[in-house]
Each structure stands twice: as structure tokens, then as C-alpha cells.
Amino acid sequence: xxxxxxGRALLAAASVEPAGPGRFAAVLSPHYTIMxxxxxxxxxxxxxSAALAGAxxxxxxxxxxxxxxxxFVNSPSAGPAELRVAVRRVGRxxxxxxxxxxxxxxxxTESLVTLGTLKExxxxxxxxxxxxxxxxxxxxxxxxxxxxxxxxxxxxxRLDPAVTGWIDGQLSSQGEVRGWIRLDDGEASWxxxxxxxxxxxxxxATLLLGSSGWVPTLQLTSYVRRVPxxxxxxxxxxxxxxxxxxxxxxxxxxxxxxxxxxxSTQLAMVRLPGGN
Numbered sequence: 001x002x003x004x005x006x007g008r009a010l011l012a013a014a015s016v017e018p019a020g021p022g023r024f025a026a027v028l029s030p031h032y033t034i035m036x037x038x039x040x041x042x043x044x045x046x047x048x049s050a051a052l053a054g055a056x057x058x059x060x061x062x063x064x065x066x067x068x069x070x071x072f073v074n075s076p077s078a079g080p081a082e083l084r085v086a087v088r089r090v091g092r093x094x095x096x097x098x099x100x101x102x103x104x105x106x107x108x109t110e111s112l113v114t115l116g117t118l119k120e121x122x123x124x125x126x127x128x129x130x131x132x133x134x135x136x137x138x139x140x141x142x143x144x145x146x147x148x149x150x151x152x153x154x155x156x157x158r159l160d161p162a163v164t165g166w167i168d169g170q171l172s173s174q175g176e177v178r179g180w181i182r183l184d185d186g187e188a189s190w191x192x193x194x195x196x197x198x199x200x201x202x203x204x205a206t207l208l209l210g211s212s213g214w215v216p217t218l219q220l221t222s223y224v225r226r227v228p229x230x231x232x233x234x235x236x237x238x239x240x241x242x243x244x245x246x247x248x249x250x251x252x253x254x255x256x257x258x259x260x261x262x263x264s265t266q267l268a269m270v271r272l273p274g275g276n
Contacts, residue, residue, distance in 0.1 A: 007031055008154055009187040010194055014045035016053060022085050024050045028103075030078040032197075033150040037075050040217045040266075041200030042151070043109060044068050047083065047099045048196055051113040054085030060095045062115035064192040069112045069221040076101065076108040118192055118227050124259065131254035132178040132236045134160040140180055143167075143203070148213075155201055156182040163208060172208040175239030181253070182232045190228040190261075199223075199251055199264035202237035206247055209239065212271045215247070220266040230256035245269055 007013060013029035026049075032042035048065040055062060081103045088096040095115040101108045134140070140158035159179035165172055181201055183190055190198060199222040204215040235253035242248075247270040252263045 008185050010042075010045065010154065010183065010185045010197060011188060013185075014042060014049055014197075016046065016049045016083060018053070019082060022054060022087075024053060024083045024085065026050070026081050026083060026101075028076060028078050028081050031150055031154060033078060035148050035213070037077060039151050039197075039200065040070070040072065040220050041197040041222070043076070043101065044070055044111070044196040044200070044220065044222060045193060046081075047101060047109065047111045047113065048193055050083040050085050051097045051099050051111075051115065054099075055087055055090060055095050055097055055115055058087045058090050060087075060090045060115060061117075062095050063117045064115065064224060065113055065196065066094075066116040066118070066192075066225075067114040067221070067223050068196060069219065071110045071219050072108070072217050073110060074103075074106050074108050075216070076103045079103070081108070118224070120227050122226060127259065129252055129254075129260040129263075131234055131258050132160075134162075134178050134234065137180055137232065141167075143179075151201065154183070154185040156180075156184045157202070166207045166210075171210045175205040175209050175242070176236055177202050177205050177208065177238075178234075178236035180232050180234050189231045190233060190255075192224045192227055195224050195228065195253065195262040196222050198233060198253055199262050200266070202235070202251060204247075204268070204270075205237045205239040205249055206242065206270050206272070209242070210273050215268045215270050217266050217268045218246075220264060222262065222264040224262045226255070226259050226261040228255045228261045229259075232256070233261065242270060242272070245271070 016024035
């Protein structure tokens with residue numbers, strides 16, 4: 001694991017402080033950016049921090065965010081931001097909230113958040129998802145990135161070599177990225193909270209099809225289903241439909257037990273050669 005470095009730890013970078021009834025202050029970190037803008041999965045961790053704090057203030061004892069749906073209304077930047085939390089219901093098994101992240105007087109994101117408590121010894125009654133078949137860590141290709149992809153400095157990504165031709169300019173007819181992923185922020189391993197970051201951490205699957213690196217997310221929905229049991233997760237991100245300048249992508253993540261720990265779906269804008 002990379003040694004600790006001031007500001008890199010996700011837990012601190014996505015923390016919030018009380019700023020009044022239903023209001024929280026955050027400082028969006030430059031370490032968790034892509035092309036200078038805060039990463040969507042990272043923003044969901046910030047949103048989750050505010051949701052858990054806001055629900056706790058209203059008497060909720062739920063420990064985990066199990067679902068988040070976020071609309072990215074305006075693109076924020078690194079720096080101070082304010083979150084407004086409205087608790088819709090505190091129930092025995094589930095709590096519901098809405099969270100708005102604002103910056104410079106503009107709404108940046110609007111989220112619907114569901115809270116619950118995941119069990120370490122959860123009994124799985126049915127499991128219809130399958131972890132991708134791919135090479136082990138030693139035979140996977142380490143993905144590095146330039147300064148424009150800040151999150152690569154807090155993640156370790158090792159991809160199936162069969163899906164990395166785009167790095168060398170060789171495109172594919174299949175829009176799927178699959179590989180291994182580990183949190184490398186110098187402090188922590190995956191938790192149910194940080195899985196919200198992981199669900200948006202793979203490179204866009206459209207890169208294999210020739211898209212530019214510009215794939216801004218319009219809406220992201222993440223589900224957390226299990227407390228992860230391993231430091232490394234394996235998973236995939238897959239382009240399902242591309243039309244009219246938009247792509248629907250799906251992602252699934254599995255721990256070393258082969259169990260699905262988190263998944264996501266997102267709608268994003270995309271640019272491809274020859275138009276969309």
C-alpha cells in the first residue's frame with residue numbers, strides 16, 4: 001500500500017462538518033478528480049457522509065448507505081461546498097433522505113439516499129450475478145494515468161490484458177472493461193461506504209470503442225449489498241446501449257468470496273468518431 005500522504009485518504013477527503021440544522025460543510029479534494037472536476041463516485045461518498053450524519057441527528061441508527069441515485073446538475077470544482085440534507089423517513093429497517101450539494105450558489109448534485117445496516121454474516125438466499133472470468137493479479141495489466149486522472153493516485157487498477165488494446169490504439173467491438181481494483185489511499189481498505197467510490201472507478205467502457213476520455217455522468221445509481229471481505233475486488237464496467245450521444249453503463253464488483261458487493265448503472269454523455 002502506498003504510504004499515507006496528507007489529503008489522499010478517502011475518509012478525510014470525503015468528510016463533512018455540521019454547519020447548521022440539516023446543513024453540512026465539505027471541502028472537495030483535488031486528489032479525487034478527473035480532468036479537474038470531482039469524480040462522481042467520490043462525490044457519492046461525500047453525499048453518503050452527509051446523509052449518515054443527518055439521519056443520525058434525527059435518531060437513525062442505520063450504519064450504511066445501501067443505495068444512492070445522483071443527478072449531476074452542474075459540475076463542481078475542488079474546494080468548499082455545502083450539503084443540505086432532508087430526512088424523509090427514519091424507519092426500523094430503512095431510512096430515506098434527499099441530499100443536495102451546492103457550490104458558489106449553484107446546485108451541483110441532487111441525490112436520493114437509502115440507509116440500512118449490512119450484516120457481516122449475511123445469509124445469501126439467491127445469487128444470480130457471476131464474477132468475471134479473467135487472469136489473476138500477477139497476469140493482469142497495471143493501469144496508470146496522467147495528472148488529469150487524479151483518482152489513479154488513490155486506486156490500484158489491474159485490467160485483463162484482453163480489454164486493454166485501447167491503451168495502445170487498438171479498438172474493440174466489445175464495450176467492456178474488467179479487472180481488479182484496490183483502494184490505495186495510504187489508509188484504508190474497502191468498506192460499504194467507500195464502495196460507493198468503487199462503483200464508478202473503472203475506466204469508461206466506451207474507450208474500447210474509440211470514445212474520447214470525455215464521458216461526463218448525468219445520473220449515477222449505486223447499490224451496496226455486502227460488507228467486502230477482501231482488499232482486492234474484481235469486476236467489470238460494460239456499455240449496454242450507445243445512441244444519441246448517450247451511453248448506458250453497468251458495473252458489478254465482487255470480493256474474494258465471489259459474492260456481489262456493489263453494483264451501479266449510469267447514464268453519461270459520450271463522443272465517438274464519426275458521431276453517435
